Amino acid sequence: MPVISQSTKDEILQKADIVSVVSDYVKLEDRGNQWWGCCPFHNEKTPSFSVTPDKNMYYCFGCHEGGDVIKFVMQMENVKFPEALTILAKKFGVEVKYASNYSPAGEEKIDNTKDLYIDLYNRTADLFHYGLLKTDSGKFALEYIMKRGISMETIEKFKLGYSPADRTWLKKFLKGKNFSDEFLAKSGLFSKNYPDIAFFSDRLMFPIFDRRGQAVAFGGRFLRGDAEKSPKYLNSSDLIQYKKGETLYAFNFAKNSIRENKRVIFCEGYMDCIAYHQCGITYAVAPLGTALTVEQIKLVRGFADEILLSFDSDGAGQKATYRAILMCREQGLTVKIIRLHNAKDPAEIMVNFGAETLTNEVNNAILDSDYLLGFLSQRYQKDTPEGKSKFALEFFPYIDALQTDIQKESSLELLGRTLNISLEAVKRDFNNREDLKKRAAIPQKVVNAPNQGKVIVNAEFRAVLAVLSDTSQFELMQSRLSENDFENPSARTLFSILRECYNSGDLSVVSVLSHCANDGIKREISESLSRGEFSQYTKEAVQESIDWLEIQSLERKKKSILNQISSLQSQVSLPANQELMTKLFEEKKLIDEKINRKGQ
Numbered sequence: 001m002p003v004i005s006q007s008t009k010d011e012i013l014q015k016a017d018i019v020s021v022v023s024d025y026v027k028l029e030d031r032g033n034q035w036w037g038c039c040p041f042h043n044e045k046t047p048s049f050s051v052t053p054d055k056n057m058y059y060c061f062g063c064h065e066g067g068d069v070i071k072f073v074m075q076m077e078n079v080k081f082p083e084a085l086t087i088l089a090k091k092f093g094v095e096v097k098y099a100s101n102y103s104p105a106g107e108e109k110i111d112n113t114k115d116l117y118i119d120l121y122n123r124t125a126d127l128f129h130y131g132l133l134k135t136d137s138g139k140f141a142l143e144y145i146m147k148r149g150i151s152m153e154t155i156e157k158f159k160l161g162y163s164p165a166d167r168t169w170l171k172k173f174l175k176g177k178n179f180s181d182e183f184l185a186k187s188g189l190f191s192k193n194y195p196d197i198a199f200f201s202d203r204l205m206f207p208i209f210d211r212r213g214q215a216v217a218f219g220g221r222f223l224r225g226d227a228e229k230s231p232k233y234l235n236s237s238d239l240i241q242y243k244k245g246e247t248l249y250a251f252n253f254a255k256n257s258i259r260e261n262k263r264v265i266f267c268e269g270y271m272d273c274i275a276y277h278q279c280g281i282t283y284a285v286a287p288l289g290t291a292l293t294v295e296q297i298k299l300v301r302g303f304a305d306e307i308l309l310s311f312d313s314d315g316a317g318q319k320a321t322y323r324a325i326l327m328c329r330e331q332g333l334t335v336k337i338i339r340l341h342n343a344k345d346p347a348e349i350m351v352n353f354g355a356e357t358l359t360n361e362v363n364n365a366i367l368d369s370d371y372l373l374g375f376l377s378q379r380y381q382k383d384t385p386e387g388k389s390k391f392a393l394e395f396f397p398y399i400d401a402l403q404t405d406i407q408k409e410s411s412l413e414l415l416g417r418t419l420n421i422s423l424e425a426v427k428r429d430f431n432n433r434e435d436l437k438k439r440a441a442i443p444q445k446v447v448n449a450p451n452q453g454k455v456i457v458n459a460e461f462r463a464v465l466a467v468l469s470d471t472s473q474f475e476l477m478q479s480r481l482s483e484n485d486f487e488n489p490s491a492r493t494l495f496s497i498l499r500e501c502y503n504s505g506d507l508s509v510v511s512v513l514s515h516c517a518n519d520g521i522k523r524e525i526s527e528s529l530s531r532g533e534f535s536q537y538t539k540e541a542v543q544e545s546i547d548w549l550e551i552q553s554l555e556r557k558k559k560s561i562l563n564q565i566s567s568l569q570s571q572v573s574l575p576a577n578q579e580l581m582t583k584l585f586e587e588k589k590l591i592d593e594k595i596n597r598k599g600q
Contacts (some may be wrong), residue, residue: 004097004099007097008085011094012085012088013056014504015093016070016092017086023078025040026303033052072591081215114240118215121217122593124215125205142155144223145204148271154278159209163201169198188237194230200218204221206249208249209253217244219235219288249285249287257282261306263283272441292324295517325368325398335368339361372395372398377391382418388419399415455520455521456491457524460491467498477549483495520594558591561591564584
């Protein structure tokens with residue numbers, strides 16, 4: 001295989017403007033003799049990545065990555081030296097010449113397979129585009145897309161196309177252009193099992209471009225036929241020139257606008273993205289038939305400070321939004337959510353209400369914290385302890401993803417106000433979130449025990465069971481709790497068994513099992529110890545379980561007092577009731593003080 005000549009290398013290094021190259025990936029600011037930006041190789045908020053034009057070098061003072069313009073392209077594009085040279089040659093108009101006489105030793109030969117497949121996809125995109133605009137068979141697809149409000153200018157810009165219904169046509173045509181069977185078989189354009197049959201047929205085609213505007217893959221939309229037998233969209237699989245998890249649809253069109261506006265919209269799919277662009281909102285991109293990835297976020301992180309999410313409002317869309325919020329926040333980006341009114345997608349707003357309405361929806365995007373609190377308020381009952389707990393546990397990962405203590409503290413305060421609970425209680429549960437998640441993840445189950453009724457296995461029962469990992473802690477447990485403090489009768493029974501063994505001076509597992517007359521509880525003890533369920537528990541973890549049990553008991557007592565107060569309010573004029581009300585309020589105050597002390 002050929003090797004690029006030394007003269008070509010020299011010319012590339014002479015003409016390649018490193019600032020121009022790096023600016024395709026990183027937002028840079030001029031500070032005299034150097035340009036600065038946030039490093040593309042590690043996550044940072046304060047720029048420590050420098051580019052020195054007169055030396056044609058880059059260096060990061062944070063992660064210590066550095067080198068020349070060729071190495072930068074190699075790292076960013078994940079290519080070898082010859083491929084990096086070819087990319088730079090195309091960018092700066094350098095004719096690539098190959099060495100006629102060279103010694104193979106130590107030289108890197110260029111592998112142009114990737115370029116050959118890119119050329120094939122560009123040619124195929126042109127064929128599909130022609131099929132949409134110029135053939136009778138493609139007229140129905142053109143009519144469909146124009147009814148969706150897509151203009152001819154936008155069709156041309158995105159090079160939309162139509163793949164023929166005849167599934168053998170494409171192979172015959174490309175064979176006539178001297179493409180080999182072996183080359184086409186690996187192209188992703190044909191069926192793996194039937195290599196003469198086109199993968200895409202009778203579909204509206206969306207070429208997928210790389211950041212330089214080269215066609216590297218396709219998405220095809222189903223338009224007619226049996227919808228139950230054909231997926232709505234077919235998408236190219238990963239190819240030598242295309243990795244779907246590292247590519248964004250329309251990024252080639254959007255990157256300059258993203259840099260200028262310092263914001264980007266992640267939307268659901270091809271049509272949503274195209275609608276945003278047609279309405280002049282040209283910083284919209286879309287994941288490609290998969291969930292948003294960290295690699296896709298990193299593509300825009302160098303240009304954008306703010307992410308706007310525009311996913312569907314159905315269950316899948318809400319799940320995707322929640323996941324995207326966490327990933328973007330972990331990358332140090334501000335996140336807002338676009339909520340569409342009176343329409344299911346941006347294209348529908350564009351057609352029915354116009355570009356101005358869609359622009360207003362974007363400008364009225366809400367902060368991710370407000371979105372999450374609203375979403376969780378619909379999902380959980382905020383007026384019950386259980387609902388509040390589940391609400392908080394689902395909000396805590398968002399707080400974890402935030403990058404600064406100020407952000408975390410503010411979000412905890414916001415959560416407390418939303419649930420009408422103290423900041424101290426919210427902080428306490430946040431600090432104990434891992435233990436709480438484990439408890440919440442354990443589904444309550446009922447074990448039938450012969451002649452012994454039912455064993456209810458829930459968080460309360462397991463909190464008592466945890467003491468068996470460190471029986472020395474039972475003295476603390478029995479000093480702070482009694483049978484009356486347990487709501488679960490199985491937990492109450494296990495506590496009584498442990499206290500009986502403690503009083504006999506033998507709190508070993510053997511002793512506990514021998515004192516236990518309930519076969520179901522015996523089985524739960526044996527199974528949990530066999531699984532090593534509590535083997536990793538520390539002394540502190542056991543004490544936290546005891547604290548949790550005591551707080552649960554106090555909360556139940558408090559709830560009972562509040563119910564009594566509520567029932568007495570209509571009769572408060574009676575002296576006896578006034579005295580009782582005063583006493584109940586004093587008891588509630590004492591309980592509140594105990595709960596607060598437990599959280600400190």
